[in-house]
Amino acid sequence: MFLTVLAAACSDERGLPPGFLEQAAQTRPETGSTASATPTPQPDADLPLGTDAASAPAPDGEFEPPILTGQAADDPDSVAEADRATAALVAGVTKDLNLGPAVAVATPAGDAPHQKRAQDRRFDAFRTECARYHQLRKALLPYGQKLADGAATPDERRQHDRIEAAAKAEQQRLSRMMWRGGLTADDRAAMSWIMFGPTAAMPTPAP
Secondary structure, three states: OHHHHHHHHOOOOOOOOOOHHHHHHHEOOOOOOEOOOOOOOOOOOOOOOOOOHHHOOOOOOOOOOOOOOHHHHHOHHHHHHHHHHHHHHHHHHHHHHOOOOOOOOOOOOOOOHHHHHOOOHHHHHHHHHOHHHHHHHHHHHHHHHHHHHOOOOHHHHHHHHHHHHHHHHHHHHHHHHHOOOOOOHHHHHHHHHHHHHHHHHOOOOOO
16 A cells, blocks of 8 residues: 555655655666756746656556566656556546546645745646646545545455555656656656645545
8 A cells, every 4th residue: 555655654744755855856766876967947948748648548458557667667668558557547547436637736835945946837737747646645545544444345445456556657657757858856856746745735544
């Protein structure tokens, strides 16, 4: 239950795991390599986010996409296939739960440099890309509460696992966007806040 573990680890006032932003800004999770310096994009330039998985043709059937590591994380065909699998999984869960359109949520304000940077309109496209991820995480909460209470039925457990898989796939897709070329370490720190910061405002299950 990666989301449950992540929520438990969010112990600082920003709602992020301790040291997450520092690591996200410096180390690429898929390869473990240190990010090289990249030119700072112009303030009004669009971020190089690439193709939205929601617009990619979905493969027949639905399955949890693999987590890309090593050379696969840089292989366009592997990334495209993972994006297609993510689109199919997320679309299926969204339809079954009748979630409707995902609306970008407000990024929490703050005084830290990455929090201020995250308010820049250059990141609005990424904010929109994060909308479904935030929607899935919110949809997961009541199932997580029932699991924590020991009151979940077998069907609810299966639904929890399916929503969690879709949210995990979306997280991986968004992370791939963060590690495309043309973004600086400061950009990635801001994007991490856009991606995970709203989680701090979500209600937490009662003990």
